[in-house]
Amino acid sequence: MKYEVVLGNEAIALGLVEQGCRIVTAYPGTPSSEILAGVIKYKKRFARRVYTEWSVNEKVAFEIALAASWTGLRAAVAMKQVGLNVAADPLFSAAYLGVKGGLVVIPADDPGPYSSQTEQDSRLMALSAKVPVFDPATPAEARAMVAPAFALSERFGLPVILRPTTRLCHARQSLALDETQPDTAIPVVKFRKDPPRWAATPRMRYQLHVALNDKLRQVEAEFVRSPLNYVVDEGTSDRIGVIASGVAFHTARQAILELGVSVPLLKIGTPYPLPQELVGRFMAGLRTVVVLEEPDACIELQLPDRSHVRGRLDGTVPAAGEFSPEAISAVLAEVLTDAGYKVNPPPNDPDLQNLVRSLSLPVRRPSMCPGCAHRSTFFALKREFGPQTILPSDIGCYTLGINLRAVDTCVDMGASVSMATGFYQANRLVGDTRPIIATIGDSTFLHSGLEPLVNAVHTGARFVLIILDNHTTAMTGFQPTAASEILAEDSDIARKVKIADLVRACGVTFVEVADPYEHNAFRSILRRAYDHSQAPEGGVAVVIADRPCVLYDPSPLHQNLTPVVVIEECDGCGYCVEAFECPALVLRPDKSRVDVDYKICVACGQCIDACYKGFIVPQEAETEGVER
């Protein structure tokens, strides 16, 4: 037995591989992205046969895993929490239709949120879809929950959800790894035709709903006896008790210790369906029960009598934001003090904290990397169309175009295209003639951009769509897209799906591929695209801004390096810093001039056009000037 430090997402992957999961699909999204990579790592290490893929979106990923389960194999699908919205349709249906081989759905929640558009709670989605949930508190527990999750899924023929949160996904914990596990053979199974079951009609669906409700009652009874739900500390208090689940559990336990009190603590590992009998026994006799869970109220919502319960629903627990140790301690201190307990004061020093706050230390906001082609695209479109242009955008690194004032809207995956259509139709009614230029990344376009583009062409909408093709899913760590020749594994069988061909097939008649590094040519194509969108015979115009992400594939950049200098004459007007926003261009605090931070500059030369006064020049030009 060997101990290793394992990332939370990899611990989940380890559990999947160890439990004989044979098909794992995913669409990348923080905080879930390392799960699929982890599966590939451990299947190789333990020589297991597992099929993995990065699917084009979460709905597709879910359905592929579901079909695998219907053949009888164990399958799993991973995504971020908002991905479960995309996969909600098959999730709800699969709960009725059921599964054959175990199916574990892994939506990673993001309290905070750190990198998501909402703080939604996947457990509430599960409650609505009627799918049982496992809610791990640590990477070790997430790995250990995979076995009971598959077992429950197979015993009841139900998909189940294993729900981690950001702090678990991106925690690293020491885990024991046993290298000597024997390989388990792929089970002898095959899909058995049964149309009344797998293609149930609405009348049959009613029967399936009745059966699902019955299964959930049995699952609840099983959860009452499950070792995943237990009283961890009996405590000496008969007045206050705490119920906690997920990452909040260990934080609560630590907080109780630090407060210097002894109260009973119930750990819930299966928040839905809530094991009512167990919870009722725990609550009996206690005057007040505090419920600590993330990111929303799921356990609390299922309690039949909340008259003695304090949590999110009565306002005791903040209704938004991550549940930090400070927040959990504050909630517990308040409830305990109300009940007459004396608790230890918080260990932090408020004076030091206030002082540090008063220093207003510079906060580095995230920005696109030096050399990022998105910056060149945004700069060109701003220069060409001016600040009045309506700029719907989408989900990805390029959402940071907001720093350049080149992003007006960001709703959800693919919304740039449908929002542009909506703005066009609304503007037509109110007589607003401002140009509409939408931006979307390659991976996002393939995820959810095609359907709205078909819709836009069909309904005669007029706008320019720029597809920012950087050849990868950059924000989440360079997962391949369908427009590449790379797969999660075994890339030799990959077929490249060309974005330009897809766009033409949607009925778009203006499609141009251009390199945004070539400023003048790129701007003239943007102008022609706009003219097409306004011409009597025109319509939606698509420009594919084709340049690989500098972090993913810097080779085109390295073939044509253009080191720059800011010449003496720079007057520190700050236009380049404001309008181009490259982290390598730094305005001096006294605003006397701009300097290049050569530690991070990648010599792309793209900022030369960002100074309209001509103070940023190629290095050779400046040297020549000195020599002359």
Place this chain on the structure above:
Amino acid sequence: MNQRPSSPPDPMELKIVLAGLGGQGVIFTTRLLAQTAVALGQPVMASEVHGMSQRGGSVVSHLKIGGSKAPLIRRGTADLLLALEPNEAVRNLPFLRRGGIAFVNAENSLQPEVAEHLERLEIQVLSLPASRMAMELGSIAVTNVILVGFAAAHSSLPLPIDTLRETLTTMARRRRELNLQALEAGYRAGCRMQETGSMRL
């Protein structure tokens, strides 16, 4: 060579906050300390942030060796702070407990108004111009490893330099020699500071 402790190891309970800017190697540093602790037979729990915040912004990670399985460290309870940048050091000082120690990559001392509070809270700040040393060694990228070596010379970080060196050897696949040199350079600077008792080098 330090012996690996015979089981069961002495229970260690150490809370470390690591701070810096995106690209400075905060996560690598966290893994280096965590793997070393595991090699010594200690359980670890660490927490880091991915995604948007990695595009050049502030990066913080929390590391617990032994002790609680909660991923985050509460303000006012950390034993040590390792900061790769002075502003990030100050920003994260409130995590330190009374008597805690900060190892900071800095050319100058921290703001005087901060120093006053630190004295009252018995918090010690040990700074080292690790970026300058890293440049002299040949790459700014090893700043983090220099700071780890520096901290390892201090008794408050109970990770033996030999074990750190072994872990680093397996972790640093690229530029292994440079990384090992950086660890030594930081360690020697730390030992010198202990001998001379001087706060500044």
